[in-house]
Amino acid sequence: xxxxxATSVLLIFTAMALQFLATANSDTNRTTKDVTxxxxxxxxxRLMTEDIRAADPISTTYxxxxxxxxxxxxxxxxxxxxxxxxxxxxxxxVTCPKSVITYGFVSGAIMRDKVNYDSSCTATTTxxxxxxxxxxxxxxxxxxxxxxxxxxNEVTSTSSSSPYQTAASVMVTLVVQYQSGAPNVTVSSTxxxxxxxx
Numbered sequence: 001x002x003x004x005x006a007t008s009v010l011l012i013f014t015a016m017a018l019q020f021l022a023t024a025n026s027d028t029n030r031t032t033k034d035v036t037x038x039x040x041x042x043x044x045x046r047l048m049t050e051d052i053r054a055a056d057p058i059s060t061t062y063x064x065x066x067x068x069x070x071x072x073x074x075x076x077x078x079x080x081x082x083x084x085x086x087x088x089x090x091x092x093x094v095t096c097p098k099s100v101i102t103y104g105f106v107s108g109a110i111m112r113d114k115v116n117y118d119s120s121c122t123a124t125t126t127x128x129x130x131x132x133x134x135x136x137x138x139x140x141x142x143x144x145x146x147x148x149x150x151x152x153n154e155v156t157s158t159s160s161s162s163p164y165q166t167a168a169s170v171m172v173t174l175v176v177q178y179q180s181g182a183p184n185v186t187v188s189s190t191x192x193x194x195x196x197x198x
Contacts, residue, residue: 002052020133039177041187044110045172049191050171051101055060055084058193059100060161067111067129068104076163080105082170089119096121109134110174137177137184146171159195167194 061083062074063085068081083102087095098121102113109133116125138144138154147155147167 013128019067034119034182037176037185038187039132040178041174041176041185045174045187047112047132047188048103048110048172049189051086051103052084052172052191053194054080054086055193056087058167059083059085059169060165061191063104063113064067064130064155065102065104067102067106069106075157075164078161078164079145082117082145103132103144105136105138108136110136110144133174133176135177136174138173138175142173143172144173146173166191 041168060074062068062072062077062085063081069077072081081102081104082102084100086101088097096117097119098117100113100115100117104111112130112132113187114126115123115129116129118124136144147164148166148169148171149155149163149169155167157163169190169192171188171190173186175184175186179182
């Protein structure tokens, strides 16, 4: 009888210990996924803002690429699609070598196109439709790209692309759902356009 009682008590403690270990493991896995998701969002945001800071200029012609929403146009399309030129030469008036970079919010992902041009302005490499980050769930009222003039006023023109091209800064906001049932990760950063400072 004593053996049965001792075995029963041991089984109860073993079950409690296993439940504790399972819960601790679950918490560790969730925390690891949280950290990974936040790092992925921050890395995407860093890549985007580094490119935007170097923009010279922001394009006023809506790109014909699958990386941007297909039924849009500028200026209304600036909230979900941004195309820019990044010149890789610091000499004034030199337009090449350069890269033309496009970011777009399509089908729950931020997509990136990049075309590199050599010093004679000939395209050398092209990458299209690269997924920067997926599971982006920005609500309709939360634009991926918001533009601000040198006074800090948001650019909201729906008739002209010019204020977007001469904007002093661009705020990038990403809302990402990395796991069903988990809270969304929201990050934003403002990139000053160093070539549009006045």
